[in-house]
Amino acid sequence: MNSDFNGDDINDLIVMSDDDELTIILGDEKDYFDYDHSIEFESDILKKHFRTKFEDLNSDKKTDLIMIFPEDRQIMLLESDIE
Ligand SMILES: [Ca+2]
Numbered sequence: 140m141n142s143d144f145n146g147d148d149i150n151d152l153i154v155m156s157d158d159d160e161l162t163i164i165l166g167d168e169k170d171y172f173d174y175d176h177s178i179e180f181e182s183d184i185l186k187k188h189f190r191t192k193f194e195d196l197n198s199d200k201k202t203d204l205i206m207i208f209p210e211d212r213q214i215m216l217l218e219s220d221i222e
Pocket residue numbers: 142143144145146147148149150151165166
């Protein structure tokens with residue numbers, strides 16, 4: 140799976156926590172993960188049923204996150220701007 144959120148050709152991790160937060164942990168060249176970025180959501184949106192897709196939507200080499208909420212018929216795009 141392509142999950143390079145900052146475009147450095149090293150795969151990164153995305154973690155979903157229980158408290159309405161997504162955390163992106165950046166991988167480094169030694170293959171371990173040292174610092175992270177959090178995306179906080181206002182509502183309890185992460186408690187809803189959703190699927191995720193990872194794709195580079197704007198071709199800037201940074202993987203973007205697509206969240207699909209089938210019950211609400213909603214799609215949410217999160218464009219990565221992590222350096
Ligand atoms: Ca990366």
